Amino acid sequence: MKPYNLHTHTTFCDGDNTPEELAAAALAAGCETLGFSGHSHTGFDERYCMSLAGTREYKERVRRLQAEYAPRLRILLGIEQDYYSELPAEGYDFVIGSVHYLYRHGEYLPVDEDPQWQQGIVADHYGGDYYGFAEDYFATLADVHRRTGCHIVGHFDLIAKFNEGGVLFDEAHPRYRAAALAALDRLAGEGVAFEVNTGAVAKGWRTQPYPADWLLQAMRDRGARLVFSSDCHKADQLLAGWETWGPLCGPSL
Template sequence: MALLADFHTHTSYCDGAGTPREMVETAYKMGFTDFGISGHGDYSFCTPGFGMPDMRLEQYKQELRGLRDEYRGRMNVYIGIELDCLGPVQSADYAIGSTHCIWKDGEYVPVDDTGEALAGAVGRLWKGDWYAFARDYYEVEATVYDRTRCHWVGHFDLLTKFNQGNRYFDETKDDYLEPALAAMKKLNSQGVLFEINTGAVSRGYRSQPYPSGLLLRELKGMGGGIIINSDSHRCDTIGYQFEQAVGLAEACGFRGSWMPCYVNGSQTLEMIYKRF
């Protein structure tokens, strides 16, 4: 069955290339039944000028409400936000909780800016110890629901964005897996869903979606649930390689995924399960 729903996407309101209308029109033409936009919340605490401060967020929500009304009966349009674990908590109809940076020795360290910048920070602040960096990252990641009350966790292992082929550290070593699984276990115990995210694949950083297959198999063993999203920043990557993502999920033992749904035409959301 084709997966025709995508809830992690970005527009020109944050760091995306397309306008909300362009993204919604593209999703509709692709045959999508459900489409959500999840602009970055106010991220200026780490990167000045990035994300949506409150006034811009209100403009964003107003435009998306108009598109939701315009497409009612043809495609369900959802109004979301991607909150950073260390940032301010802002509201939309649904929230993705992500860890894009961590605090170390008096400074914020972005984990997904560039590989060179991250390697430099690990060398300078963690004395080149990538496993110590991973422990600190997952200590923060473990608090993402506590801090944001998100509906699901976005790109759980984002710190591996530049680690294709274990360039910087071995993702199968216990020094890496122990803190990752501890964070996963805590979040799963809180009923949080985990996102299979194809964004780093579409942008050429990874050959497989987040999280890794190893982590997904552990999540399945914990009884956890998933949602599949593209993290698209352009019209041409909406629903990117969802067939691959579904195949990965099935190989790890999952037989379906979750998605948000408006209740009886209201702005109240519930998460529903659909089999592949």
């Protein structure tokens, strides 16, 4: 199986490289498929997402690259649609559905901004109960396919980004596992694919991709489809982890 990546961010959102630079890098790396997946616009937090005007240009630029690179490289125009994005995910080849925020007490709370911010959210909005935070996250994630119409569920256990070695909470806790498995059962029943996402490994936060090993096994037990994703924000990380984790996945879309 030739390498591929379906989760790629550009300078239209929080990536470091243009679509043109990333397409050239993918071709040079021998990729079969490159899926662009810009962060959908979230009007309540515009720090990292595509602007409304940028979204339109992003679509035009990627469509031009599709024609330019065919048939040497298969390019897909995608979107990473957040649960709380305002714009519908229309006009794309594929959609990644992700939960980057929880809505609580009238605020949109980023779940993976940084460790201190996450701990502050848990303290201020969940009374210090990390398992209540996890239950809220996974209940929201369970609904992401209905909400976004996604083909792929993004970084399933994203809230564990800063929990290497269990420094913040116990991922074997019954409440955590029950919440995660309830979300997995619903989503697997809806036929979506799940990422093996190496982004946090490339950034030094984790030593293994999302999802954790026990969740990966649970996905396999349910016959869920797995796709590789480097969650690329830099051209030199386009295939980060492919040699180790790519063989665990099926072919690209």
